Amino acid sequence: MSKKYFGTDGIRGLVGKPPITPEFALKLGWAAGKVFAENGNRKVLIGKDTRISGYMLETALEAGLIAAGVDVGLLGPMPTPAIAYLTKTFRADAGIVISASHNPYYDNGIKFFSKDGTKLPDEIEYQIEDLLEQDITCVSSELLGKAFRINDAAGRYIEFCKSRFAPDTLKGMKIVVDSANGATYHIAPEVFSELGAKVIPIFNQPDGLNINKMCGATHTAALQKIVKAENAHVGLALDGDGDRIIMVDENGVEVDGDELVFIIARHALKQGKLNGGVVGTLMSNLGLEVALKNLSIPFKRAKVGDRYVMQLLKENNWSIGGESSGHVINLEHIPTGDGVVSAIQVLAAMVETGMSLSELKSGMEKYPQKLINIRVSDNKYPLEVDEVKIAIAEAEVELGEAGRILIRKSGTEPLIRVMTEGKDSDLIISVAEKVAQKVTEFA
Known part of the structure; x- marks a missing residue:
């Protein structure tokens, strides 16, 4: 049985596909709310990235959920992994992310998280899809949901990211942080700064139209130049919704997700904290597989997509995996891919070993x-x-x-x-x- 609306990464309206309209978002909110309410779940959080259509879709989703009798907590612009974390922290029954990740501003999408901060089970998605074919029916007035804004969401997530690591973990480091004019613009610089680093923030002035525009994880040219010009230790490039991280070493050379996974796995091995092996994807560089083999670290390939990496990690009871695109997962820290947390792991390895990023990545030779x-x-x-x-x-x-x-x-x-x-x-x-x-x- 195939799904008509849900893909491997939520529901997306992209170039070449019908966009997500307010009418569809309204019905989606109602359908999801009805399924959640029937299962006794009546509290949902909504977060978004900074693209201009997020305001419109947020309002439509909110109306649909309320019409189904579900209370809605509005988080505002927040990274995707933050919404997964906050859904669990605030004991919500589900979380919704309005984002098209690394895509241009004119695309958008909608992703759901379960109360555990993981993706919705297939059976729930099928139930929502079935209701999308029906007409909206509003609950009676006394059963309508309520909306409320969560003003301390960003602060809570910043404290969570910091709590995974020792205070002053990054003391003495000079870091250029590219937030892609996206959801981490008000979070990433604060996290790294409060952990002791001197931070040079760039592309952190979102206007609704400039998200991912020649910046972030998919466009690191500007970051590479600034890292060299500022004589920084490292540069960090997040994507629009903050679940990807690409880094730039002290020489201005890009370091991709495969290399970051290698660095994190090798450091965990040396610390005696590596749980099993590593999961990559069909797109992972052969050099990663060879380098891990040389360390006697098991390696398996999943289908492309962080969902499949996560699935294979859980099947093997492993912790570390990722994609060359910058999705990096370490289940010892958070149950989803997180660009900020992944970056801190690499930076901590630099500090603890006294090695530069270029030295850390040298243990892996990438194949062309x-x-x-x-x-x-x-x-x-x-x-x-x-x-x-x-x-x-x-x-x-x-x-x-x-x-x-x-x-x-x-x-x-x-x-x-x-x-x-x-x-x-x-x-x-x-x-x-x-x-x-x-x-x-x-x-």
Whole structure:
């Protein structure tokens, strides 16, 4: 049974797909509220990132939930992991995030958390989808929900992030923090500063339209220049909703999620705190797998998406995993990916070892990768075309045992991603371009 509305990361209205309208958000709020209320759950928190449509969708969701008899706590702009944490802290029955993560301001999406700060079970999502096909019916006046604003949400989350680490953990460090004009703009600089670092905040002036605009985890060029100009120890690039982290070392070189996972896992191993192995994804660099193997750390690959990384971690009772895109998970600290908390773990390793970020990452040698994204129309399915299948098969033969090719649809954008990897850089680029050209013909 497939879902019509819910994807692997909530409900998204992106370029090439129907946007989430106020009418849909209203009905979604009502449908979710009705399911929650029927299960005796009558308190839901709503948070959002800084994109301009968040105000509109927040109001519509709030109205729908209240019409179903559910009380609504409004958190304002907050990182996605903060909403997961606060849902549990405030003993709410569910949490809702209005965000499209690393996407441009004109996209938006809606994600749900359970009362435990984890993603909703499939059966709950199916129940909500069933109600989306029905007309809204409002509860009687005496049963209507109420709305209230939670003014100390940011402060509570800042204290939570700090509480995971010793005071003055970052004393003596100079850090450039890029908040992507997103949900961490008022949180990340405070956390790192209160842990002792000298912080240079950039891209922390959201206006509703500039979220992720040539900044943050997907655009680190400006951060790289500023880190070098300021002679900083490190640069941190979060994404629009704060669940991703990409770092920049003291030389202005980008350090991706695979390298950060390696640093965190190796440091945990040296401290005797590593629980089992590490989970990556099909997109994780082969260099990560090789480096972990050299440390006798087990490694498994999940499907792309932090949801699948989390699932495999729980199945194996492990703690550490992540994606090259910057989703980093350590269940010893928080039950979801968290860019701020993950960054502190890496920074703490720098302080405790006395090593720079470039030195810490040197234990892992990345294999060359080539990633090409092809935009696809809604009614086109190029991966089902015989000519494309033949091109992929020929690419696998050409790469042989010296590399690999991975073709997949993006879970958040109307894209086909073609990725090749291997020791021979010229070969993987040539193979990727040939396959991408064939996909483009039918996109």
